[in-house]
Amino acid sequence: MTSFLLSLAAISVIGSINPNGFAVQIYLLSTPKPVIRALAFTLGEYVGLLISGLLISWGMIQVIQQVLNSVGERIYGLQFFLGIGLLIVGCNAPKFFNPSTKNLHPLSLKPLHTFFLGFLIVAVETPTALPHIAALKQMNDVHLSIQIFILIWALYDLIFIFPLLIMVAVYLVFNENVVSYLEQFYDQINSWISRILPFILSAIGVFFIVNSLIQFFR
Numbered sequence: 001m002t003s004f005l006l007s008l009a010a011i012s013v014i015g016s017i018n019p020n021g022f023a024v025q026i027y028l029l030s031t032p033k034p035v036i037r038a039l040a041f042t043l044g045e046y047v048g049l050l051i052s053g054l055l056i057s058w059g060m061i062q063v064i065q066q067v068l069n070s071v072g073e074r075i076y077g078l079q080f081f082l083g084i085g086l087l088i089v090g091c092n093a094p095k096f097f098n099p100s101t102k103n104l105h106p107l108s109l110k111p112l113h114t115f116f117l118g119f120l121i122v123a124v125e126t127p128t129a130l131p132h133i134a135a136l137k138q139m140n141d142v143h144l145s146i147q148i149f150i151l152i153w154a155l156y157d158l159i160f161i162f163p164l165l166i167m168v169a170v171y172l173v174f175n176e177n178v179v180s181y182l183e184q185f186y187d188q189i190n191s192w193i194s195r196i197l198p199f200i201l202s203a204i205g206v207f208f209i210v211n212s213l214i215q216f217f218r
Helices: 002-015 019-029 034-091 111-128 130-141 146-217
Strands: none
Touching: 002 130, 002 146, 019 034, 019 111, 019 146, 034 111, 034 130, 034 146, 130 146
């Protein structure tokens, strides 16, 4: 169980590197009376990930399993084309993946609206976020009780929003003077992800292609 929890924690740390969330949070901290807006946004992300994760785990995963069973061996053909798609996306990742604090400004700064913005960002991203899908798969594989499943997923989500809470805490200590440093930190994170993402996507694409070819020739 310890190794299982440590694995989930590591996956959550990886998933918490969310450039879109960082960009919005930094912008909210640069506005008048930012703390309540930033906390509302953070809470929205937490609730969005909690609900979407539970829906995926208890609903979509069963649907996906049924689809895979009906597809049968043809899944390897789909895997081959998915691998090619990932290779294409990986080679063009810097064009597709370039979030900016300038183009992610919310239209309304009311706390309720920033809450729903955080909720929507995570709810839309979760079904395609590999770390979250990997975590949910691990949790389903060990056949946890409903209560333990919800508790572990809630703790996973707390780790996910931890960087956003750290931003708010740093702002409370240093006030608006820290915003420019947060923007620089965000630019560094964004640059690092933009460099490594093509290799990750391309590696997954090559793995899918090779695995599908091996299964085909068998």
